[in-house]
Amino acid sequence: MRKRQCSLLLNTLCALCVLWSTTVQGQETSLLDGIADSNNVVDKISGAFKSSRVIHAHSIEMISKGNLDFRILHRFGEVSDGIKTLFGLDQASMRMSFDYGISDNFTVGFGRSTYKKEYDAFLKYRIVQQSRGAKTVPVSVVVAAGALARTANEFSFTGRELSGTDKTSFYVQAIVGRKFNQKFSMQLSPMWLHMNYVDAKSNDNDVFGLGGGARYKLSKHLALTLDYHHVVGKRPGGLYDPLAIGVDIETGGHVFQLHLSNAVGMNERAFLYDTDANFLRGDIRFGFNLSRMFDLRKFKR
Amino acid sequence: MKLMFMFLLLMGAVQLCAQRYATSTAKLSFFSASTLENIEAVNSQGICVIDAQTSALEFQAMLKGFEFKKALMQQHFNEDYVESDVYPKVNFKGKIKNAPKLWTKDGEYDVTVEGQLTLHGVTKSMVAPGKISIKNGVVSASAKFDVAASDFNIKIPASKKNNINNTVQVNVNISSFKLLKAP
Numbered sequence: 001m002r003k004r005q006c007s008l009l010l011n012t013l014c015a016l017c018v019l020w021s022t023t024v025q026g027q028e029t030s031l032l033d034g035i036a037d038s039n040n041v042v043d044k045i046s047g048a049f050k051s052s053r054v055i056h057a058h059s060i061e062m063i064s065k066g067n068l069d070f071r072i073l074h075r076f077g078e079v080s081d082g083i084k085t086l087f088g089l090d091q092a093s094m095r096m097s098f099d100y101g102i103s104d105n106f107t108v109g110f111g112r113s114t115y116k117k118e119y120d121a122f123l124k125y126r127i128v129q130q131s132r133g134a135k136t137v138p139v140s141v142v143v144a145a146g147a148l149a150r151t152a153n154e155f156s157f158t159g160r161e162l163s164g165t166d167k168t169s170f171y172v173q174a175i176v177g178r179k180f181n182q183k184f185s186m187q188l189s190p191m192w193l194h195m196n197y198v199d200a201k202s203n204d205n206d207v208f209g210l211g212g213g214a215r216y217k218l219s220k221h222l223a224l225t226l227d228y229h230h231v232v233g234k235r236p237g238g239l240y241d242p243l244a245i246g247v248d249i250e251t252g253g254h255v256f257q258l259h260l261s262n263a264v265g266m267n268e269r270a271f272l273y274d275t276d277a278n279f280l281r282g283d284i285r286f287g288f289n290l291s292r293m294f295d296l297r298k299f300k301r
Numbered sequence: 302m303k304l305m306f307m308f309l310l311l312m313g314a315v316q317l318c319a320q321r322y323a324t325s326t327a328k329l330s331f332f333s334a335s336t337l338e339n340i341e342a343v344n345s346q347g348i349c350v351i352d353a354q355t356s357a358l359e360f361q362a363m364l365k366g367f368e369f370k371k372a373l374m375q376q377h378f379n380e381d382y383v384e385s386d387v388y389p390k391v392n393f394k395g396k397i398k399n400a401p402k403l404w405t406k407d408g409e410y411d412v413t414v415e416g417q418l419t420l421h422g423v424t425k426s427m428v429a430p431g432k433i434s435i436k437n438g439v440v441s442a443s444a445k446f447d448v449a450a451s452d453f454n455i456k457i458p459a460s461k462k463n464n465i466n467n468t469v470q471v472n473v474n475i476s477s478f479k480l481l482k483a484p
Contacts, residue, residue: 031321032348032350041363252461
């Protein structure tokens with residue numbers, strides 16, 4: 001009797017044991033379980049904007065390490081000038097620049113505008129990049145700082161010729177942006193601009209630009225863009241907030257940014273402080289940015 | 302009876318600690334030749350696990366881990382072609398045909414891998430020839446096969462037909478597997 005009980009117990013145990021081993025095996029749906037967990041990988045989000053500029057302003061995108069971005073920018077005359085100037089195309093203001101990626105998070109750039117013969121140089125650093133997975137970071141944060149120098153002859157309204165120092169300005173900018181999904185990205189970019197000399201005591205040497213930029217992808221190679229700055233600070237009369245609406249067209253190594261805007265300037269000082277047309281009243285210019293990327297790295301296999 | 306119990310217990314234990322070979326440094330590369338330019342990329346962070354007992358094999362790699370000759374190519378690959386924000390990884394799940402019976406014995410084995418390749422939200426059956434070699438107890442493996450982008454709903458626009466070939470040659474190279482302890 002006792003022996004039978006014992007063997008019964010053993011039988012049950014055996015059955016349980018087999019059951020246990022099979023269920024444990026059955027649960028193992030993937031060999032990678034516990035080895036490859038996609039949550040263990042930091043998935044960096046990039047491509048919030050097609051280019052390192054939204055339209056006028058720096059975007060949260062950086063130039064990849066070892067890449068040189070050659071940019072040619074044009075702003076034409078006002079469209080409202082009509083057919084006589086072929087809707088402004090007769091007059092072109094131009095900026096040419098070279099931006100280079102020292103690392104994936106550090107870009108330097110240098111440019112010159114025909115407008116007021118102004119040179120500009122900047123440093124741009126990405127503090128954090130938006131990511132998901134092992135490390136969730138909701139936004140990318142970038143800081144940029146630059147110096148600008150006008151070289152065209154300028155005179156104060158008392159008739160004194162302005163010195164090089166007078167014609168020098170500086171800006172510091174923080175850019176916080178997020179790629180919300182495959183199509184929509186947005187950024188906010190407060191900026192502080194200091195000009196060594198402004199023409200009247202009543203105007204501020206320091207003005208602030210509260211920038212906002214957005215992009216909406218219509219297809220893989222076409223996107224709508226918006227770039228706006230609200231300027232805080234006392235400026236001479238007749239100046240307006242720069243606003244631009246455009247499309248980004250990407251064709252392999254080139255990005256074409258075609259847009260309508262009220263700004264004639266293509267650097268931070270010029271678009272914040274020299275925009276003398278009112279977009280809402282229809283004083284609009286056609287313009288384009290052309291970006292050509294050169295990869296100067298050697299491929300390591 | 303007792304003996305049988307012991308035997309079953311042992312079987313269970315053996316099954317539980319089935320020998321698994323794994324690596325997280327599998328080198329995955331691809332090459333596409335076309336009239337205007339060649340496109341090649343390397344990812345050396347592929348994860349591969351082989352169950353020596355069942356000959357089951359699984360492979361996985363993050364698409365953002367592919368490094369290209371040009372940064373722009375890499376951007377376009379992720380943004381426009383494989384859409385890695387939406388489909389972050391490539392996965393293969395299958396079985397090794399004519400796998401070595403003893404994974405500890407030195408030798409070279411020509412094998413065939415059969416299974417399902419998942420990429421860009423599409424799963425396709427595929428067969429690829431491969432090689433497993435065991436030398437001084439170290440297991441290494443390689444495989445070579447072609448993948449057609451169109452099979453995985455990856456569209457190459459007409460304007461890029463001269464830059465990108467629809468057929469991509471894929472190479473997998475695993476220099477050494479680690480023997481995994483039972484989980």
